[in-house]
Amino acid sequence: MSELRELYQSVILDHNKRPRNFGEPAGAKRSADGDNPLCGDKITVYVGVEDGIVTDVGFVGEGCAISTASASLMTEAVKGRRLEDVERIFEEFHALVTSSSQSEPELESLGKLQVFAGVREFPMRVKCATLGWHTLRAALEGSGQTVSTE
């Protein structure tokens, strides 16, 4: 059952039970909705940006443990970061969770997000892990379109 423990690490279970930055922060001017129609996950990500830096970020929604924990850990990972850093972290995170990636991602820079490494063994769950990130990106781009991982 190591595969299972690898997927549901205690950090993930903790963030699922007590998601951080859950809610709409006062300083967030941009937002976007994301959904995964197949499993019924729904999320809204709120983000505030000043001088190219993410000053505030939060989310609401309902979803599986992987998508909830990923969104929660994402908010911690991007707060206070420059926009170009956010984009880089997302790319590295994406490489971490997709088994198709050729190069090993730079685990060090991902910090806590490394707990999602187990997702790559579960291709059906990649979209759960990336829903929050795709929605954050949409909020930053301000496209106003609902992001769908289908």
Place this chain on the structure above:
Amino acid sequence: MTFDPERARRDFPILAREVHGKPLVFLDSAASAQKPECVIEAVSEVYRSCYANIERGVYELSLRATEAVDAARRKVAHFLGARESREVIFVRNATEAINLVAWTWGRRHVGEGDEILVTHMEHHANIVPWQMLCEQTGAHLRVAPIDDRGQLLLDELEKLITPRTKLVAVTHVSNALGTINPIEEIVRLAREHGVPVLVDGAQAVPHQRVNVGALGCDFYAFSGHKLFGPSGVGVLWGRAELLEAMPPFMGGGSMIRSVSFEKTTYQSIPHKFEAGTPDIAGIVGLGAAIDYVTGLGLDAIAAHERDLLAHATSALEAIPGLRLIGTAERKAAVISFVLEDAHPHDIGTILDLEGIAVRTGHHCAQPVMDRFGVPATARASFALYNTRADVEALVAGLGRVHEVFA
């Protein structure tokens, strides 16, 4: 004849395989059923010994293939209790069957201000084609409500039948809740107002005897793949007089009598609705699947599944924090549930690692999810090849879920 599920299991080669190092426990037959050896063999045999296009050649192989498809059509007609085999239209699946009626019958009979009546427990396949029809014609979709156990409120349905109602489209068995609808009663109510009834039978035919004459409905749709047949072939049954009066669905080869650039005339039923080369081997495979289930006996299968449902229901009800979604009095062997601590998607992944296949999500029935206030459920659905051991495996698997999420 007594039904022996252990023996039936051996007819399904896939059930012998392992998944993640565990014996496969397949509890997702409501999505698509596994195939017995006789169906696999019938499909291969078409390609090995008698494959050619049908209704065309004067040569031996074409004749043999045509006869095989005709024989399958007669089997389907007999299976459904239809008066004539020309009332059986081969389509890709139940979805296509319903769309066929919406596009042909619907466009002829439904106009602005008219109403199509469905129920709150329909699969998207019996909602969206009617919504599309309403959008194009200016008709309105009406929805008969269900109670907290997932049972159709017949009184409410009756109230919703008005002089503008053109069709009642209702599922025989709910894929998300397991509810078995009282079709005879619904047909009686609709008949009083002269309204025809279409029945989505996708979830019914693998589990109980169906007789369209006794049901009294006007259209009946089902998919072959849920009936242990190949994917890609399904059936629309319709009353001959209705089918004859309907314009064709798709145009092309096979469905015409003569073609000129000035005027084309169409074949009679069923060919009028079967444009292009069909899934010949699939249709023959469906015939083999019907032989298989009728050989086992649908009443015996139904009794076995009733036993499984009762056993599984009490086993699952005993799990703390588990809530059943859909507790109708008349229910097929479908159990939808949610857990307090774990999202259905997580349940699905953990069970998969135990070799257990369940469906998780909205089951193409989002209005049902909304009705019960859940974004998704986990669903275990049983078929003739499931046993009490599968139920024990599911309960043990849910124990693993609890260990992770408690």
